[in-house]
Amino acid sequence: MKPFDPADTPLRDIDALLKAAVAPRPIAFASTVDAAGRVNLSPFSYFNLFGINPPVVVFSPNNRVRDNTPKHTLDNLREVPETVIHLLDYRLVQQASLASTEYPKGVNEFVKAGLTPVPAERVRPPRAAECAVAMECRVRDVVSVGKGGGAANLVICEVVFLHVSEEILGENGLIDQRKTDWVARLGGDWYCRASGEALFQVPRPNQKLGIGFDGLPDAVRTSNVLTGNDLAHLANVETLPDAEAVRAFAEKNGNLPPESTARHRLAQQHLAEGRLEEAWLVLLS
Secondary structure, X not given: OOOOXXXXXXXXXXXXXXXXXXXXXXXXXXXXXXXOOOEEEEEEOOEEEEEEOOEEEEEOOOOOOOOOOOOXXXXXXXXXXXXXXXXXXXXXXXXXXXXXXXXXXXXXXHHHHOOXXXXXXXXXXXXXXXXXXXXXXXXXXXXXEOOOOOOEEEXXXXXXXXXXXXXXXXXXXXXXXHHOOEEEEOOOOOEEEEOHHHOOOOOOHHHOOOOOHHHOOHHHHOOOOOOHHHHHHHHOOOOOOOHHHHHHHHHHOOOOOOOHHHHHHHHHHHHHOOOHHHHHHHHHO
């Protein structure tokens, strides 16, 4: 491992390292207004959800690195502590990038980026009609951390109203993750898409008590084929298949490879395809 001490590393390098490492980051596409009612719209990738009762999201319009000045979004929030935070999907990534241009204060990025402002229900800034999710927020606090260029200004926002496009809702009336196409920031000019084959499910351990690594049979736990990730997948079951299930599987699948390495590779393939029970039956047959 190569060591880096932030105190001894140039700021531009720390910036590049952390943005590439702490990734992907969701993007807050935030609209604000100043005291005169002039609108600003800008994306921020220092952003996440932090609580649900009340619903709280936090984003950070950091001080500009080059000259340590505050961004227009932060100036506006100090005058009018309200914002609409939109979630950004792939259809709008180029428009959001255009809106990030540092236009002079007072320039309306809705106009520059070709987006449609719609009056919000509970706050003064408008929302963008094209965005699939828009959260109307009141600012609870702004916490500044540091005083130099790149210093964080944590804008703690309470969500007071939520707009969700029906196009991304499932039959249960909630967001169907398979219908979304969110984008996120990486390091440099890189982005990623959270959709299609990039999506996968992992059962939450709090729904059941997994047997853990110490509950794995020795021949499985010490496998030269199965990775730590594979073993954790296997260990996240409450019980192993019983002897009758193993016997029935072995009779039905008489062509299982006799050699342990080949059998472990077959089990690994089942795990990659999300067939956990079949993986266990292969290993125990």
